[in-house]
Amino acid sequence: MDKMYYNGVELTDDLFNEIPLDEHLSEESGYSNYSYWRSTFRTFFKSKLSIFLVAVIVVLSVFSFLYPVFSNVDPQQVTLDMDKWNMNANSENWFGTDGLGRDIWARTWYGTRNSLLLALVIALIEVGVGSIVGAIWGYVRKIDPFMIELYNIITNIPSTVYLILLSYILEPSFTTIVIALASSGWIVEAKFMRNKVLSLRESEYNIASQCLGTPLKRIVTKNIIPHLVSLIIMEAALTVPYSIGSEVFLGFVGLGLPLDTVTLGNMVNQGRANFMLYPYQMLYPTLVLCIITISFYIVGNKFADASDPKNHV
Amino acid sequence: MDNKILEAKNIVIKFNLRGKILTAVRNSSLDLYKGETLAIVGESGSGKSVFTKSFVGMLDKNGWIDEGELIYDGKDLAKFKTEKEWLSIRGKKIAMVFQDPMTSLNPLKTIGEQIREVITWHRNTPKDEAKKEAIEILKMVGIDDAEKRYKQYPHEFSGGMRQRVVIATAIACRPEILICDEPTTALDVTIQAQILKLIKDLQKELNMTVIYITHDLGVVANVADRVAVMYAGQIVEYGLSNEIFKDPKHPYTKALLLSLPQLGLKGEDLFYIKGTPPNLYREIKGDAFALRNPHALKIDTMYEPPFFKVSETHYAKTWLLHEKANDNLVIEKLEHNGKQKKEDNKKNEKKEVLVSLRNVSVKFKLDGKQFKAVEDVSFDIYKGETFSLVGESGSGKTTIGRAIMKIHPISEGEIYCKDKLISKKLKKDEMKAFRQSVQMIFQDPMASLNERAKVDYIVSEGLYNFKLYKDEEDRKRKVEKAMEEVGLLKDFLTRFPHEFSGGQRQRIGIARALVMEPEFIIADEPISALDVSIRAQIINLLNKLKEEKDLTYLFIAHDLSVVKFISDRIAVIHKGHIVELADSDELFENPLHPYTKSLLSAVPIPDPDLEKNKKILIYDPKIHDYSVDKPKWVEIKKGHFIWANDKEIEDYQKELDRNHYDKETN
Numbered sequence: 001m002d003k004m005y006y007n008g009v010e011l012t013d014d015l016f017n018e019i020p021l022d023e024h025l026s027e028e029s030g031y032s033n034y035s036y037w038r039s040t041f042r043t044f045f046k047s048k049l050s051i052f053l054v055a056v057i058v059v060l061s062v063f064s065f066l067y068p069v070f071s072n073v074d075p076q077q078v079t080l081d082m083d084k085w086n087m088n089a090n091s092e093n094w095f096g097t098d099g100l101g102r103d104i105w106a107r108t109w110y111g112t113r114n115s116l117l118l119a120l121v122i123a124l125i126e127v128g129v130g131s132i133v134g135a136i137w138g139y140v141r142k143i144d145p146f147m148i149e150l151y152n153i154i155t156n157i158p159s160t161v162y163l164i165l166l167s168y169i170l171e172p173s174f175t176t177i178v179i180a181l182a183s184s185g186w187i188v189e190a191k192f193m194r195n196k197v198l199s200l201r202e203s204e205y206n207i208a209s210q211c212l213g214t215p216l217k218r219i220v221t222k223n224i225i226p227h228l229v230s231l232i233i234m235e236a237a238l239t240v241p242y243s244i245g246s247e248v249f250l251g252f253v254g255l256g257l258p259l260d261t262v263t264l265g266n267m268v269n270q271g272r273a274n275f276m277l278y279p280y281q282m283l284y285p286t287l288v289l290c291i292i293t294i295s296f297y298i299v300g301n302k303f304a305d306a307s308d309p310k311n312h313v
Numbered sequence: 314m315d316n317k318i319l320e321a322k323n324i325v326i327k328f329n330l331r332g333k334i335l336t337a338v339r340n341s342s343l344d345l346y347k348g349e350t351l352a353i354v355g356e357s358g359s360g361k362s363v364f365t366k367s368f369v370g371m372l373d374k375n376g377w378i379d380e381g382e383l384i385y386d387g388k389d390l391a392k393f394k395t396e397k398e399w400l401s402i403r404g405k406k407i408a409m410v411f412q413d414p415m416t417s418l419n420p421l422k423t424i425g426e427q428i429r430e431v432i433t434w435h436r437n438t439p440k441d442e443a444k445k446e447a448i449e450i451l452k453m454v455g456i457d458d459a460e461k462r463y464k465q466y467p468h469e470f471s472g473g474m475r476q477r478v479v480i481a482t483a484i485a486c487r488p489e490i491l492i493c494d495e496p497t498t499a500l501d502v503t504i505q506a507q508i509l510k511l512i513k514d515l516q517k518e519l520n521m522t523v524i525y526i527t528h529d530l531g532v533v534a535n536v537a538d539r540v541a542v543m544y545a546g547q548i549v550e551y552g553l554s555n556e557i558f559k560d561p562k563h564p565y566t567k568a569l570l571l572s573l574p575q576l577g578l579k580g581e582d583l584f585y586i587k588g589t590p591p592n593l594y595r596e597i598k599g600d601a602f603a604l605r606n607p608h609a610l611k612i613d614t615m616y617e618p619p620f621f622k623v624s625e626t627h628y629a630k631t632w633l634l635h636e637k638a639n640d641n642l643v644i645e646k647l648e649h650n651g652k653q654k655k656e657d658n659k660k661n662e663k664k665e666v667l668v669s670l671r672n673v674s675v676k677f678k679l680d681g682k683q684f685k686a687v688e689d690v691s692f693d694i695y696k697g698e699t700f701s702l703v704g705e706s707g708s709g710k711t712t713i714g715r716a717i718m719k720i721h722p723i724s725e726g727e728i729y730c731k732d733k734l735i736s737k738k739l740k741k742d743e744m745k746a747f748r749q750s751v752q753m754i755f756q757d758p759m760a761s762l763n764e765r766a767k768v769d770y771i772v773s774e775g776l777y778n779f780k781l782y783k784d785e786e787d788r789k790r791k792v793e794k795a796m797e798e799v800g801l802l803k804d805f806l807t808r809f810p811h812e813f814s815g816g817q818r819q820r821i822g823i824a825r826a827l828v829m830e831p832e833f834i835i836a837d838e839p840i841s842a843l844d845v846s847i848r849a850q851i852i853n854l855l856n857k858l859k860e861e862k863d864l865t866y867l868f869i870a871h872d873l874s875v876v877k878f879i880s881d882r883i884a885v886i887h888k889g890h891i892v893e894l895a896d897s898d899e900l901f902e903n904p905l906h907p908y909t910k911s912l913l914s915a916v917p918i919p920d921p922d923l924e925k926n927k928k929i930l931i932y933d934p935k936i937h938d939y940s941v942d943k944p945k946w947v948e949i950k951k952g953h954f955i956w957a958n959d960k961e962i963e964d965y966q967k968e969l970d971r972n973h974y975d976k977e978t979n
Binding site for chain 2: 007011014018019021022035036039203204205207208209210211212213218222227312
């Protein structure tokens, strides 16, 4: 028989022999290596802005927490030397000094540290309590009417009113502020989580678990919580700027932490008094404040987008 | 027929997905002739939708036409860059109808306005004139009372009516080409047939060329002049409808046709295609189907085959047609793959009732209003049988399944399982026994597996719940055994569900139920979300397991053609009522209730000659006059139950006698 060619390849009889089916290969060919978390982080870090802002947050937090270690400037150190009062920024006092001669640069970082700490604690409490309550709220249908009413009551009172009220009743302290701020935030988080839990609860895989008689404890830990993790991260990131902002607001109206505690709120409030004469006393702390809140806000939103599987392209 | 209207030449479409380049369409060419109906058939992921979407510039943002030409009206559409260029074609010359009518209509605008907008947008027709035209078009797509309907919103329409509206918007500008992307997949069988007829009529009236994209070979047989089969991003075979159905040449086309449940014979395995469709991230070498083809040639794994000519109109891309390949031998082997099974000799003499429903009703609260999803339903399921429950969406069939599963509480009636009342609060150990012996398989394999858990956990979930294993070793052995039984590899256990294809995921779902060693399995539409080539696989698996483990199934389905092959008895359910119940053969031979008849008439048949001449019966519940003469549940013939009133029973009885007589005389 003549030799036959196809695209320069000789077609031998051997090529037309049957080959056995490889079960493994036939199943394996559908394999996809998609991973939710890998895709989420990939999508998140694809945006240069996200990388930059995450870097900003990390640098700022690390710096503010380490600052007391390598600096011996006491943020509370007042001086009687009138020349050192209300100084403009100079080589020794990078952000200048305030009306008592305290170094604003040092105070800004101590303040940032305290404000961040406060915000993180509040975020943890709000989101932590909110997720747990939200999971129960979504799962136990009986308490739904009660919780909805509670939610309506708490969210319909303007937060400023009871923030001020609570601060009056309780002694101003770190705990007071945390309680004041977290007292309304948790239920908003809980409602948010509840809505998500409701849809997870009706999902087919959860019904499958019910059919298998899976106890509630395992349903919550295996079926519900793992699906909420990305939401929890996102909500925590978004709570931070809100808490810092509220702390500043309370400090601003004079109901924040005691005046001798250095926080961004207190600094802004103190800077306000001299704003017309020495604007930088308020502007520098405000600048740092803005950088932190805006970074957290955008990072939270970017993460929310990235954690949505629809955006995993 | 030689009037080419659209010509796609060597199209390559690529997507940038998660940082990787995926080739969705690999070098496909297609000619479309004026006035014809072309069907593109393929499984999900075969690239059929992407291919046709590129004709109207509707690829997703991350996709592009990498190579090739699209010649339409003397222009190369593949060179179009701007939206403006596309708008001169899209909607105006080439229009598209999508699968889900809800997502393609704007819920905030009246449907009339949506059609009118299309007309004014493309042709600058003044508003009043456009409105008149829109009403005309609504009438054309079979919407009665068009003036009134014009002012209504999409949510006021039923699924089938909505799809008519979508078609109306698509044909509003009298396009030359209409692309229908799975136009009936989201619809019930009886509605599906009506929509297909509508598109056919419109095509004739407006002289359109129609492209159907579908995975349903029944639909293809009904509508298509020509058929193109796609697999893994390539057209592998094309030809006239008759040529493809009667004389397929590509092993994939053959396998697809052979694996249709409609063609199955009871007691025999269905022919099925092994494995899963390939992942297009990977480079495909040679013939993409070779990996799943038990009779692949060596050359298939090495070189991509060219198209071989079968007839003037019929071409196939397979090495089997090469003169060196021993064609006949292979065909024979393919056809005898469905291996014969032993005679079905156990004609259950003494029937033991396993599950029994007595006057069960289920009520739901919706927007404060109560409605009955299931009303006064009674039936028995015998041990060892496959009992099918068939009905359209919203008929309450899933609710019944879930009521037995104790997921939905029932409001009236009793459910017994092994003579034990289970529709009450059960004690802990009773519950344990019940949960173990009754299992469920779900419809959507994408939704029914926990995405955040490994397969190992998913399959062992039930074992963990009731501590059904001695030690870790024992659990592993049980899980591995279950995986093996559903034909999955052990290594898959450490993976997450998202790494699997639909069919594989469904098998994981079956393994999860099997590991509990149940007696009774409720299968809630286990194959309707799967691709055709996978369906047969799952049906065979379910049948095999039934034999081996002496299982009893409640099989819930919306498609009669599927259940015919697998069920012993069938119940037809309509709006929460079971209207007819009989042995499978009896129901297909002597359907009595008009609803059953209409369901039967709508079943798609994968044979172009039969399909094109079939008559569809439309069921109208108004024909029953139940105002005085109340209907009841009666056994009209041994084992044949029907929901009817006295007068109807008389008529049905006459019909039965007549059928019987006809058979005797033949």
